[in-house]
Structures are given as C-alpha cells and as structure tokens.
Amino acid sequence: MGAGTEGNGTAEKVRMVCSHCGSDEVTRDAWAAWDPQAQQWALRATFDYAFCHRCMTDARIEEVPC
Numbered sequence: 001m002g003a004g005t006e007g008n009g010t011a012e013k014v015r016m017v018c019s020h021c022g023s024d025e026v027t028r029d030a031w032a033a034w035d036p037q038a039q040q041w042a043l044r045a046t047f048d049y050a051f052c053h054r055c056m057t058d059a060r061i062e063e064v065p066c
C-alpha cells in the first residue's frame with residue numbers, strides 16, 4: 001500500500017521481552033547453518049524454547065512495540 005518510506009515494508013518494529021520481568025535479555029533455541037556466500041552463520045530455524053537472562057530461567061516471550 002506504499003505507506004513505508006524505508007526498509008522492506010515492515011510496518012512497525014517490535015521488541016521481544018520476557019513476559020515475567022519485561023527485560024529484552026531473552027534468547028531462544030535456534031539452529032544456525034553456515035552460509036558460504038556470506039561467510040557467517042545464518043539463522044535456519046527458531047524453536048519455542050525461550051530463556052530470560054535476567055530471570056535466569058525459562059521464559060515466555062512477548063512481542064511489544066518499540
């Protein structure tokens with residue numbers, strides 16, 4: 001619809017935060033595969049398991065606007 005002026009059309013940026021403490025120090029299980037063109041590990045898949053480095057335990061991740 002031509003609303004955006006930059007990037008690839010993503011309307012709003014979001015942050016991923018811990019649903020318990022609100023910290024964005026969260027990570028999740030993922031696979032990285034080697035990309036020989038880019039010479040770096042590229043994200044291949046992400047899984048449901050999430051961890052909060054503030055709570056130091058399993059976390060549920062929430063998506064919030066920036």
Ligand SMILES: [Zn+2]
Binds near residue numbers: 020053054056059
């Ligand atoms: Zn947390």
